Amino acid sequence: MTAVVDPATEETIAELESAGVEETDAAVARAKAAFPAWRAVAPAERARVLRALATLVEEHHEELSRIESRNVGKPIAGARGEVAMVAQVFHFYAGAVDKHLGETIPVAGGVDMTFREPLGVVGLITPWNFPLNIASWKLGPALACGNTVVLKPAELTPLSALRLAELALEAGIPDGVVNVVVGKGSVVGQRLIEHPDVAKIGFTGSTEVGREVMRGAAGTIKRVTLELGGKSANVIFADADLERAAAAAPYAVFDNAGQDCCARSRVLVEKSVYDRFLDALVQATRAVRVGNPLDESTEMGPLISAAHRETVASFVEQEPAFQGEVPEGPGFWFPCTIVEARETDRIAREEVFGPVVAVIPFCDEAEAEAVRIANDSNYGLSGSIWTRDGARALRVARAIDTGVLSINSNSSVRVSTPFGGFKQSGFGRELGMHALAGYSEVKNVFYSTE
Numbered sequence: 001m002t003a004v005v006d007p008a009t010e011e012t013i014a015e016l017e018s019a020g021v022e023e024t025d026a027a028v029a030r031a032k033a034a035f036p037a038w039r040a041v042a043p044a045e046r047a048r049v050l051r052a053l054a055t056l057v058e059e060h061h062e063e064l065s066r067i068e069s070r071n072v073g074k075p076i077a078g079a080r081g082e083v084a085m086v087a088q089v090f091h092f093y094a095g096a097v098d099k100h101l102g103e104t105i106p107v108a109g110g111v112d113m114t115f116r117e118p119l120g121v122v123g124l125i126t127p128w129n130f131p132l133n134i135a136s137w138k139l140g141p142a143l144a145c146g147n148t149v150v151l152k153p154a155e156l157t158p159l160s161a162l163r164l165a166e167l168a169l170e171a172g173i174p175d176g177v178v179n180v181v182v183g184k185g186s187v188v189g190q191r192l193i194e195h196p197d198v199a200k201i202g203f204t205g206s207t208e209v210g211r212e213v214m215r216g217a218a219g220t221i222k223r224v225t226l227e228l229g230g231k232s233a234n235v236i237f238a239d240a241d242l243e244r245a246a247a248a249a250p251y252a253v254f255d256n257a258g259q260d261c262c263a264r265s266r267v268l269v270e271k272s273v274y275d276r277f278l279d280a281l282v283q284a285t286r287a288v289r290v291g292n293p294l295d296e297s298t299e300m301g302p303l304i305s306a307a308h309r310e311t312v313a314s315f316v317e318q319e320p321a322f323q324g325e326v327p328e329g330p331g332f333w334f335p336c337t338i339v340e341a342r343e344t345d346r347i348a349r350e351e352v353f354g355p356v357v358a359v360i361p362f363c364d365e366a367e368a369e370a371v372r373i374a375n376d377s378n379y380g381l382s383g384s385i386w387t388r389d390g391a392r393a394l395r396v397a398r399a400i401d402t403g404v405l406s407i408n409s410n411s412s413v414r415v416s417t418p419f420g421g422f423k424q425s426g427f428g429r430e431l432g433m434h435a436l437a438g439y440s441e442v443k444n445v446f447y448s449t450e
């Protein structure tokens with residue numbers, strides 16, 4: 001049995017059997033058996049059951065939010081926002097089922113047309129930071145395209161996925177279409193990657209494990225999409241609305257206790273306003289409310305585990321410019337931490353995945369220097385640009401090698417817009433209509449008219 005722990009209290013909140021290879025194979029077999037009937041379901045009916053699932057998530061909004069809050073240690077207000085997004089994702093993909101169109105292509109001697117065919121059984125492997133949200137980003141398009149799925153949630157946070165699978169059955173999604181297997185990445189995840197009957201792996205997690213997924217998938221030429229780590233830059237030009245940028249910056253890195261692939265954990269500030277911005281950032285960070293995740297006003301909870309807290313702490317090698325307070329007693333707490341850094345420091349280069357931000361000045365040719373530092377990373381997931389000069393904002397946005405950028409905002413994720421990485425942040429896109437390409441194959445059919 002594996003204990004599932006509340007990271008804010010260190011109490012065991014559930015005990016689950018950890019599945020092995022045999023259970024994984026059984027889930028794949030069920031998904032395989034369910035595939036022919038599910039792919040043949042009329043589009044309107046597939047849309048109807050996905051919409052029913054969206055409605056059930058809305059009806060169970062508070063229950064799912066509390067499960068997520070307790071299992072991940074995330075503030076209840078944030079968990080509510082995430083669960084609301086899960087419902088929106090299923091609504092969106094219900095609407096997408098009959099809008100994922102083929103083409104007719106002008107050719108000689110007949111009619112040429114394309115179809116978007118489902119892949120078959122897809123394996124979905126998800127991390128612990130946004131368990132239900134990220135599961136829905138994969139389940140929505142996978143099911144809309146007519147695939148059946150085996151979902152492996154992270155060992156630390158399996159509870160919301162299990163509840164969602166029950167709701168999927170209640171919504172009328174046929175038995176065997178959605179399967180959840182709880183177990184270790186090195187056992188269940190590995191088996192899904194190698195399994196000959198799994199056509200694709202949709203993976204979100206660390207870049208390190210992403211490499212394993214790619215390697216393992218080579219054996220069966222499996223399709224993969226990889227949503228991996230990040231070290232995103234928040235670029236502040238001197239002509240920005242500095243008060244607004246500074247007030248927003250803490251939430252761009254301390255949300256979810258920094259355990260966010262889109263965290264703007266590098267703040268690049270034009271030298272002429274560096275001191276002023278740093279002061280304002282410290283003031284805004286002082287105001288972040290850290291405490292019991294189930295308190296309505298809490299803005300930051302604990303880290304996921306004691307082991308992860310040790311990793312995060314190991315990154316803070318220099319004296320912080322600011323470090324906040326954490327509650328006493330049990331819980332894997334780590335304070336909001338601001339570090340003044342050079343672009344070459346480890347803290348400015350590696351993903352910390354905790355509430356630690358590196359602030360770095362840039363000068364000289366401000367625009368070129370900002371772009372150079374922003375791009376000096378193996379990652380390229382997200383980022384922000386703050387300036388009142390619209391043309392500069394777009395020039396810099398085009399020049400930064402990253403999948404998702406915001407101008408005068410720190411948001412990264414919307415239901416209807418593509419999300420994913422450049423460079424070692426991965427490839428493939430989730431959300432929006434773009435995600436459908438990752439869960440279907442294009443088939444070309446020629447019909448002779450001669």
Ligand code: NAD
Nearest residue numbers: 126127128153154185186189190205206209227228229261
């Ligand atoms: P992780 O890579 O340790 O684990 C992710 C999943 O992979 C888990 O379900 C785990 O059990 C499984 N896994 C581990 N080893 C495996 C193996 N050998 N074979 C198959 N599966 C295996 O990541 P994590 O610690 O759960 O999550 C944090 C990481 O996820 C961070 O790097 C973060 O940036 C990244 N992340 C990326 C995105 C994105 O969309 N780009 C979103 C959230 C998190």
